[in-house]
Amino acid sequence: MPQAPCICLIDDDDDLRAALAQMLTIAGIAVRDFATADAALQILDPDFDGAVLTDVRMPGMDGLQLFQHLHDMDADLPVILLTGHGDVDMAVRALHAGAYDFLTKPVDTEVLTAALRRALAARRLVLENRRLRQSQSDIALAHPPLMGDSLAMRQLRDSLTRVAEAQSDALITGPGGAGKSLVAQAIHRHGPRRAKPFVVLDCAALSPDRIDAALLGSEPTPNARHARTPGLLEKAHRGVLCLDDVAALPQAAQTRLLKLVEAGEFWPAGAAAPRPLDLQIIATAESETQGDLHPGLYYRLSRAIVTVPPLSARAQDVPALFRHFLQSAADRLSRSVPPLTDLVLAHLATHRWPGNLRELQAFAEHHLLGLEGAPGHTPPARPALAQMVATYEAALIRDTLRDCQGHATQAMQMLGLPRKTFYDKLARHGIRPGSFRDPA
Known part of the structure; x- marks a missing residue:
């Protein structure tokens, strides 16, 4: 052409x-x-x-x-x-x-x-x-929680794109520290409501006696100098309301919120008439089961469930994420990026990261400052030579497959490996060439 x-x-x-x-x-x-x-x-x-x-x-x-x-x-x-x-x-x-x-x-x-x-x-x-x-989509999908070439992350990006375009209510699930709130923000940035407000309700911090004031707003006291305070529903109208840690929302608040959303209108504090309510609701939770959620609210949110994988399920993305966090911290603190030692690289490849992105970010910042390790976990132990060699070999194969877009024949030629040896190594390291191919 x-x-x-x-x-x-x-x-x-x-x-x-x-x-x-x-x-x-x-x-x-x-x-x-x-x-x-x-x-x-x-x-x-x-x-x-x-x-x-x-x-x-x-x-x-x-x-x-x-x-x-x-x-x-x-x-x-x-x-x-x-x-x-x-x-x-x-x-x-x-x-x-x-x-x-x-x-x-x-x-x-x-x-x-x-x-x-x-x-x-x-x-x-x-x-x-x-x-x-x-x-605009690339910008929306460029945030660290969404970086990476792993199959899990490509599936996540595809899911959130569909939710964003459909403006569907959604439940974002995943372990603590995996980036659920940031994925919710990406859905907002990627969807038709991107120009409208993104309002977050911290469900764990909402007490039962503050439900109406938080949702509908509050009137000023007689001696107050300021006008009334608008509620979260008024602020989020035509935009996105993010229910962070929705399972912690008191039952009374869940019932109240559900009634208002289903009615499609609300009465701001002091208003003479109801106002229309148009919201996309995105909630975050560690589990996709109903748990403590009101059945009606759960069924509304579970129309679309987006699962954010733990960092252990996207190990091949860890080095790029670590470098991003390291560079961001260096820029913020006006420091130069220190070299990555073999010990740090081996730790990135072998550690399971139970704290997910939060733990990885903390490790990056502590490495920048020259400290021993991230808060709450022990310094990385030096792995055995065989483990370090295996880690390097697996990383090299993954990098080659990524360059070849998952074409195994081309990768084995670049690595100079016989077919049987190449596939033996793939099986040993649990590497699937198909995960490096373009989903299209």
Whole structure:
């Protein structure tokens, strides 16, 4: 496919196709021409940056079938149909189905080039908007809890993308320190409500006598200098309300919140009438079971359950996360990053990290400060030589597979290993080449 946007021209009439291609080239429009729809489909994909001009009546796959195929693949790809006078009614139906335009033969040069330039401009705008959304998505997914190439993290990113786009209420589960609250923030940044508020309710800190004041707001006392305090529902309206540690929310508060959300309205303190309430609710909890949750609230949240894996389930991501935390701490404290010793690298590879991201971040900051270890765990013991060699070997194989995007044959060639030896090592280290492939 050429670098510049072009018109993909399909017509089985060789003479007419050649004449149209010459006409477009003289008009300054790049063109690639094909005699059949099947041949054209070799260059047409959702990233195609041009437009399609196709005859309707062709042997094999005709123009309408081609349009339907392309519309199913990418509804925003402009398809212009070239029709005879007898095909106008059929072309109009295609226009209603999503075709960009139709032109009747013989087509006027100025009419054709004007239609094609409009189609190219429309396609350029669509692709620019997609790239902008993708850029925003990349920013939203770049936070440390979401970094990594492990299968668990790719599945997590896919899940939160779906939840964000659907604006679904969700329950985010996972062990302490795994980054559940930060994943909730990523869902907000990645979804249509990103420009609206993200309001956090610390459920463990809410006492029963403060429920109404926290949710609905409070009126000023007679001697107060300030206006009333808005509640969390008012602040979060049209945005996201994050229930952090939802299992700690008192039952009375769960019942009260559920009634307000289901009613779709609330009465702010001192208001003369109810106000509409539009929320996406995201809750965090260590377990995905109902536990102490009100059944109605649990069923509402469990429409979408996003599980944040423990750090032990994404061991291959640990070195990159450690370097990120180390660099962030160095920037914050205006220090230079110290070298990573073999002992530290071995500890990163062999430690189970029960405290997850919090523990890893603490270890990174203590390494930056030259301290012995992170708070609450003993300094890393020097592993045996065989363990260090195995750790290095596993890391090297993972890095090679990552560079090869999971293609085992290419990886074994780069490593200079016979097939049987390579697969023996994969089995010994529990490495799956498929986990390094692009999910697409």
